[in-house]
Amino acid sequence: xxxxxxxxxxxxxxxxxxxxSVLGLSDExxxxxxxxxxxxxxxxxEPTRLVLRQASKALDNVNERLSNLxxxxxxxxxxxxxxxxxxxxxxxxxxxxxxxSTGGMQGEALDGLCLESDQSPIRKWEASRK
Amino acid sequence: MAHLLSFxxxxxxxxxxxxxxxxxPPLSPTKSINAAPKSALLVENDTSLLNLLKRSFKDExxxxxxxxxxxxxxxxxxxxxxxxxxxxxxxxxxxxxGEIDHxxxxxxxxxxxxxxxxxxxxxxxxxxxxxDYRNASEVPRPSELMHIPLLIDISNFQLRSLLEKIEVxxxxxSLTSPELLRLQQFADFRVRGLGRAxxxxxxxxxxxxxLLRTLIGAEDTRQGRHWNKDVDFVMHLTGAMRSISSCWKRxxxxxEAYLISExxxxxxxxxxxxxxxxVASGHTAADQCLIEKDEEDRVLAIxxxxxxxxxxxxxxxxxxKKNEIMLRYGLGEKQYAAAARRIRVKLLxxxxxxxxxxxxxx
Numbered sequence: 001x002x003x004x005x006x007x008x009x010x011x012x013x014x015x016x017x018x019x020x021s022v023l024g025l026s027d028e029x030x031x032x033x034x035x036x037x038x039x040x041x042x043x044x045x046e047p048t049r050l051v052l053r054q055a056s057k058a059l060d061n062v063n064e065r066l067s068n069l070x071x072x073x074x075x076x077x078x079x080x081x082x083x084x085x086x087x088x089x090x091x092x093x094x095x096x097x098x099x100x101s102t103g104g105m106q107g108e109a110l111d112g113l114c115l116e117s118d119q120s121p122i123r124k125w126e127a128s129r130k
Numbered sequence: 131m132a133h134l135l136s137f138x139x140x141x142x143x144x145x146x147x148x149x150x151x152x153x154x155p156p157l158s159p160t161k162s163i164n165a166a167p168k169s170a171l172l173v174e175n176d177t178s179l180l181n182l183l184k185r186s187f188k189d190e191x192x193x194x195x196x197x198x199x200x201x202x203x204x205x206x207x208x209x210x211x212x213x214x215x216x217x218x219x220x221x222x223x224x225x226x227x228g229e230i231d232h233x234x235x236x237x238x239x240x241x242x243x244x245x246x247x248x249x250x251x252x253x254x255x256x257x258x259x260x261x262d263y264r265n266a267s268e269v270p271r272p273s274e275l276m277h278i279p280l281l282i283d284i285s286n287f288q289l290r291s292l293l294e295k296i297e298v299x300x301x302x303x304s305l306t307s308p309e310l311l312r313l314q315q316f317a318d319f320r321v322r323g324l325g326r327a328x329x330x331x332x333x334x335x336x337x338x339x340x341l342l343r344t345l346i347g348a349e350d351t352r353q354g355r356h357w358n359k360d361v362d363f364v365m366h367l368t369g370a371m372r373s374i375s376s377c378w379k380r381x382x383x384x385x386e387a388y389l390i391s392e393x394x395x396x397x398x399x400x401x402x403x404x405x406x407x408x409v410a411s412g413h414t415a416a417d418q419c420l421i422e423k424d425e426e427d428r429v430l431a432i433x434x435x436x437x438x439x440x441x442x443x444x445x446x447x448x449x450x451k452k453n454e455i456m457l458r459y460g461l462g463e464k465q466y467a468a469a470a471r472r473i474r475v476k477l478l479x480x481x482x483x484x485x486x487x488x489x490x491x492x
Binding site for chain 1: 338341
């Protein structure tokens with residue numbers, strides 16, 4: 001058991017140190033290392049931008065879907081579960097969840113229109129300042 | 131709804147002259163986001179709403195320019211662009227001359243202004259304020275503007291969230307290839323370091339989670355990790371990834387052991403049974419120990435013909451810092467750097483389970 005823990009810790013330390021070492025590399029050095037592996041730096045880099053865009057888009061999709069149904073959520077009220085994030089509509093209280101790995105969304109808030117959303121903009125703003 | 135949609139394709143109330151100068155290029159790179167003060171253009175004719183919006187933007191640190199109609203908004207945009215964000219009220223009038231209360235015409239002008247700004251600078255961050263609508267599906271827009279976020283609710287947190295999102299999206303687009311490679315390789319090594327604790331997650335999952343945590347949740351409730359604009363975006367994301375991967379590791383360890391009292395089970399006749407009766411030994415199986423040891427040996431075996439790389443690896447496996455490794459093995463700065471480079475290149479190579487299109491960390 002102790003051996004296993006040691007191997008785990010050794011490997012973790014090694015990989016974490018290698019991860020940190022990447023941050024200290026100059027732009028030229030990191031591109032040169034990528035070329036050494038036989039890859040084109042530009043082509044190798046773009047999928048990472050795509051991953052970030054997809055994560056951003058996943059949240060857009062949830063917000064758009066909720067907005068289309070008239071639900072309003074406080075972005076600061078998301079709380080983290082084991083595999084995703086959860087929130088509730090401020091008006092009707094129905095729930096919504098986003099799965100982190102897939103960007104998928106679930107919850108009763110997505111089942112229908114919010115019936116409590118008919119407020120004037122000024123009133124909504126004043127309520128949010130309290 | 132159909133009658134509103136029919137107005138979208140009509141010509142705008144004001145003619146949009148050709149721009150006198152070539153369009154402003156999109157803002158980049160990321161550093162400029164941090165260096166310049168943030169600026170916003172608000173196009174809103176309702177004074178009370180305009181004051182509320184101005185206050186919210188100023189609270190978020192923006193320098194605000196305002197216009198009461200779309201004509202003035204366009205003139206200001208041409209004179210003062212680029213802005214970090216432009217907010218246009220969906221029902222803004224074309225100009226101050228004469229009263230126009232035909233709702234559909236007002237909408238057409240807001241749409242025309244948004245389209246013109248989009249043509250002048252396709253990456254301009256914009257928000258369309260549609261406070262008179264209950265939900266986004268009621269707000270007709272041409273397909274070119276569907277990606278622009280709508281502000282239906284004027285609450286300060288909704289606006290703050292949209293502004294944050296616009297800045298983060300711009301930072302993503304401004305990332306250079308070396309910065310993206312740095313993020314990718316950092317995520318790759320962090321997930322590898324987790325071993326079994328990754329529980330099937332990949333470096334893409336780690337990046338995905340880091341960005342989600344940037345965009346949602348509040349720092350004060352420890353649920354999110356908002357981007358402090360004084361910190362470089364790459365540094366912010368690597369900090370988030372470091373914290374998330376450590377959290378995954380902790381969660382994995384916590385779930386390994388359970389108290390017997392936490393696992394009461396009963397048989398068909400309601401008799402309490404020990405949960406250990408049907409469970410194999412809690413000790414890690416010998417084959418699992420071998421797998422862990424094998425991974426360490428496999429990494430060392432890759433470098434069997436490279437004694438300096440073996441020395442650096444052995445030092446890192448022993449938890450030594452760079453200077454300690456150099457001292458222990460008598461390596462110079464250049465020798466250490468070259469050996470570290472060979473280690474990274476070989477480990478990231480596709481044949482060794484690196485990021486060359488393969489998933490790992492499983």
